[in-house]
Amino acid sequence: MHIPDGFIDLPTSGIFAAASAAGIALSLKGAKKSLDEKSAPLAGLTATFIFAVQMLNFPVAAGTSGHLLGGALAAVLVGPYAATLALSVVLLMQSFLFADGGLSALGLNIFNMAFIGVWVGYGFFLLIRKLLPKTKSSITIAASIAGLLSVPAAATGFVLQYAIGGTATFSVQTVLAAMVGTHVLIGIGEAIITGLAVGAVMASRSDLVYGWRGNSSLLEIRKSI
Amino acid sequence: MLEPSLKIEELAFAYPDGNQALFGVNLVINKGERVALLGPNGAGKTTLVMHLNGIHETTHGKIFVSGQLVDAQDKEGLKKIRSQVGIVFQDPDDQLFMPTVGEDVAFGPYNMGLRGAELEKVVTKALALVGMSEYKDRPPHHLSFGQRRRVAVATVLAMKPEILVLDEPSSNLDPASRRELADILRSLDVTVVMVTHDMPYAYELCERAVILSQGIIVADDKTKNVLTNEKLLKDNRLELPVGFSIN
Amino acid sequence: MVRNINKIEISHTELGHHHGHDVGERLYLHRHSIVHSLPPHVKIVAAFMFLFVVISTSITQWQLFIFYFSLILLTLTVAKIPIKLAATRSLIEIPFVLFAVLMPFFGTGEQFSIGPVDLYRAGLLAGLSIVGKGTIGVLIAIILSTSTTAREILRGLEKLKLPQLMVQIASFMLRYVNVVTDEMERMRVARASRGFEATGIKHWKILATAAAALFIRSYERGERVHLAMLSRGYDGVLPHEEVTKVSVKIWIKALTLPFLALLAHLLMIVWK
Numbered sequence: 001m002h003i004p005d006g007f008i009d010l011p012t013s014g015i016f017a018a019a020s021a022a023g024i025a026l027s028l029k030g031a032k033k034s035l036d037e038k039s040a041p042l043a044g045l046t047a048t049f050i051f052a053v054q055m056l057n058f059p060v061a062a063g064t065s066g067h068l069l070g071g072a073l074a075a076v077l078v079g080p081y082a083a084t085l086a087l088s089v090v091l092l093m094q095s096f097l098f099a100d101g102g103l104s105a106l107g108l109n110i111f112n113m114a115f116i117g118v119w120v121g122y123g124f125f126l127l128i129r130k131l132l133p134k135t136k137s138s139i140t141i142a143a144s145i146a147g148l149l150s151v152p153a154a155a156t157g158f159v160l161q162y163a164i165g166g167t168a169t170f171s172v173q174t175v176l177a178a179m180v181g182t183h184v185l186i187g188i189g190e191a192i193i194t195g196l197a198v199g200a201v202m203a204s205r206s207d208l209v210y211g212w213r214g215n216s217s218l219l220e221i222r223k224s225i
Numbered sequence: 226m227l228e229p230s231l232k233i234e235e236l237a238f239a240y241p242d243g244n245q246a247l248f249g250v251n252l253v254i255n256k257g258e259r260v261a262l263l264g265p266n267g268a269g270k271t272t273l274v275m276h277l278n279g280i281h282e283t284t285h286g287k288i289f290v291s292g293q294l295v296d297a298q299d300k301e302g303l304k305k306i307r308s309q310v311g312i313v314f315q316d317p318d319d320q321l322f323m324p325t326v327g328e329d330v331a332f333g334p335y336n337m338g339l340r341g342a343e344l345e346k347v348v349t350k351a352l353a354l355v356g357m358s359e360y361k362d363r364p365p366h367h368l369s370f371g372q373r374r375r376v377a378v379a380t381v382l383a384m385k386p387e388i389l390v391l392d393e394p395s396s397n398l399d400p401a402s403r404r405e406l407a408d409i410l411r412s413l414d415v416t417v418v419m420v421t422h423d424m425p426y427a428y429e430l431c432e433r434a435v436i437l438s439q440g441i442i443v444a445d446d447k448t449k450n451v452l453t454n455e456k457l458l459k460d461n462r463l464e465l466p467v468g469f470s471i472n
Numbered sequence: 473m474v475r476n477i478n479k480i481e482i483s484h485t486e487l488g489h490h491h492g493h494d495v496g497e498r499l500y501l502h503r504h505s506i507v508h509s510l511p512p513h514v515k516i517v518a519a520f521m522f523l524f525v526v527i528s529t530s531i532t533q534w535q536l537f538i539f540y541f542s543l544i545l546l547t548l549t550v551a552k553i554p555i556k557l558a559a560t561r562s563l564i565e566i567p568f569v570l571f572a573v574l575m576p577f578f579g580t581g582e583q584f585s586i587g588p589v590d591l592y593r594a595g596l597l598a599g600l601s602i603v604g605k606g607t608i609g610v611l612i613a614i615i616l617s618t619s620t621t622a623r624e625i626l627r628g629l630e631k632l633k634l635p636q637l638m639v640q641i642a643s644f645m646l647r648y649v650n651v652v653t654d655e656m657e658r659m660r661v662a663r664a665s666r667g668f669e670a671t672g673i674k675h676w677k678i679l680a681t682a683a684a685a686l687f688i689r690s691y692e693r694g695e696r697v698h699l700a701m702l703s704r705g706y707d708g709v710l711p712h713e714e715v716t717k718v719s720v721k722i723w724i725k726a727l728t729l730p731f732l733a734l735l736a737h738l739l740m741i742v743w744k
């Protein structure tokens with residue numbers, strides 16, 4: 001889904017670049033508040049994690065495999081602001097270093113994956129967490145559904161951009177049907193993996209999960225020499 | 226009477242996940258002493274070390290560095306303490322976060338306000354001290370583990386600390402590097418706290434040894450006495466290497 | 473995203489992908505050339521300007537595209553980047569090429585036939601445009617990343633006012649990406665050495681657990697790095713390089729390419 005150069009026209013790319021810049025500015029503000037001075041190394045290692053986890057191939061069938069997009073996962077684990085920043089940096093590096101996603105399409109890609117993917121995912125996560133009882137498995141379920149919906153949501157972002165400034169000749173309806181259809185399928189994979197991954201983090205270090213706050217207990221003093 | 230370099234009073238600490246690692250540590254280290262901090266895996270040594278310059282906030286108990294209380298709220302005081310207490314981390318990859326070796330060594334002195342030629346001089350000297358001068362422009366991840374460890378030591382030496390804390394400095398060093406590091410440590414006029422599983426190294430470098438076990442200090446004596454107390458060693462999962470004996 | 477993994481990868485790994493291992497260093501090709509020696513921010517600006525000119529050109533002016541491609545070839549030659557390397561690395565755009573190839577077969581409007589197949593004119597043009605512009609975009613990015621180290625690119629972006637926190641995040645990412653992918657590789661080897669091979673959806677749980685372990689390790693590393701920084705007096709800003717001014721001459725050198733492209737484009741308009 002990394003859009004290349006020339007796929008969406010320049011004015012549209014420009015509008016979304018501006019939107020992305022604004023969104024990043026807001027996230028920078030938000031991250032400062034929620035992460036204080038820890039933000040740089042933690043968000044940096046989160047970006048590294050997302051980058052690495054996108055390299056982890058999940059085999060589907062007959063030689064095809066998929067990988068995680070990680071928007072919802074990152075949002076649940078480190079919060080939406082840090083997740084937006086981490087994903088933006090990952091996309092930035094992917095386009096500059098690997099030509100994965102066009103340079104002029106950077107704004108488009110960041111908008112779809114670092115904003116829509118993260119915030120729609122996080123929104124649904126909060127909503128579903130509210131509806132479910134306050135248990136650890138609710139977090140896993142909520143994260144999973146967030147993963148499921150974040151992918152077609154990001155794909156819808158692409159369709160929107162295509163409708164405004166697409167240069168291809170397929171009709172918007174066709175593209176919408178094809179993109180959302182395939183991305184619902186991909187979303188199912190995203191849901192399973194996001195759920196499993198969040199579940200595994202909850203099992204060993206639930207305190208790291210932004211979407212879950214555990215409680216601390218009192219310290220015990222032992223007798224020394 | 227001179228203030229002790231380090232004074233720890235009933236220090237207890239639990240990690241955010243609820244795992245308590247320290248259960249009331251009491252320890253006094255005087256100026257110029259070299260103290261070995263021994264103890265089995267998971268005893269809390271690294272956790273204790275992280276408290277010594279306030280990077281883990283003291284939630285219970287008190288720590289004084291040269292008489293000054295380590296207080297996470299007192300940003301100015303903390304800055305001073307961090308320039309006095311230099312910590313060499315257990316994993317050099319945690320310590321070397323800048324793009325090149327030279328920039329990494331410069332990080333600490335830069336934060337202390339050094340610039341330009343002065344900064345350059347400090348960096349060159351610290352790298353020369355650990356024999357890593359020619360690696361100045363290399364990225365850390367291109368170095369071997371032992372080389373990274375040496376650079377990690379240089380990053381701390383460049384800050385000219387009064388108290389040098391090393392978390393397992395000799396692990397993964399080849400014999401010559403291990404001896405060279407010992408020579409460097411002996412040549413410095415600083416207080417040294419050295420966490421180690423390397424008993425001969427402790428014996429060679431430190432006159433005093435303390436054992437941390439399950440989050441408390443269970444022994445504090447001359448290194449010789451600690452290392453010859455077989456029961457004490459055994460109770461704390463410590464062993465002298467085969468063929469090594471103290472007489 | 474669904475993607476096809478190539479044959480070598482199928483045989484024994486669930487890892488491995490176009491993202492190379494030693495990010496930044498492996499992509500970078502050390503040569504001495506004008507392209508290499510230009511300051512990174514200047515190169516980035518030139519790349520974007522060139523791209524803008526290309527993207528705003530209509531594919532019907534195919535002569536211009538030939539000219540653009542020659543400029544790119546020229547740059548590749550000057551930068552001493554082997555064509556083969558550029559070609560292999562541009563395979564990344566294949567999914568979109570496939571998309572574009574379908575276009576002439578579906579659509580509406582004017583049709584024409586080549587032998588037994590009927591093609592749509594608009595679809596063909598749009599497909600060509602997507603492939604042409606996409607390829608140029610990919611090649612430009614490749615020239616940039618082959619002639620500039622990742623670190624330098626980041627420095628260039630910083631100079632072009634990428635926010636400090638983003639620069640720091642990216643900088644940590646470049647520093648630790650090898651450490652983290654090494655960890656991931658070690659976990660894979662550990663799985664493989666115990667006879668595990670991921671072949672289908674039934675293995676997702678194990679892979680997801682690995683991803684979780686990777687997150688925990690990365691996060692804890694982030695914490696420890698932060699502690700290490702604090703203990704050496706970090707208070708939110710990383711040391712800065714002294715800013716060096718770039719001379720007008722260098723700017724002119726770097727902007728020759730986009731300028732030539734623009735000139736050709738304008739001439740074409742005037743001429744039409």
Ligand SMILES: Nc1ncnc2c1ncn2[C@@H]1O[C@H](COP(=O)(O)OP(=O)(O)OP(=O)(O)O)[C@@H](O)[C@H]1O
Pocket residue numbers: 240241242244245246264265266267268269270271272273315692
């Ligand atoms: N970040 C962390 N979060 C939670 N628990 C931790 C963390 N780091 C360490 N612990 C736990 O705290 C205890 C003390 O760990 P510490 O690293 O201080 O041991 P150590 O004495 O340095 O061991 P080693 O000799 O293996 O280095 C251990 O039980 C460990 O599992």
Ligand SMILES: [Mg+2]
Pocket residue numbers: 270271272315392
């Ligand atoms: Mg330790």
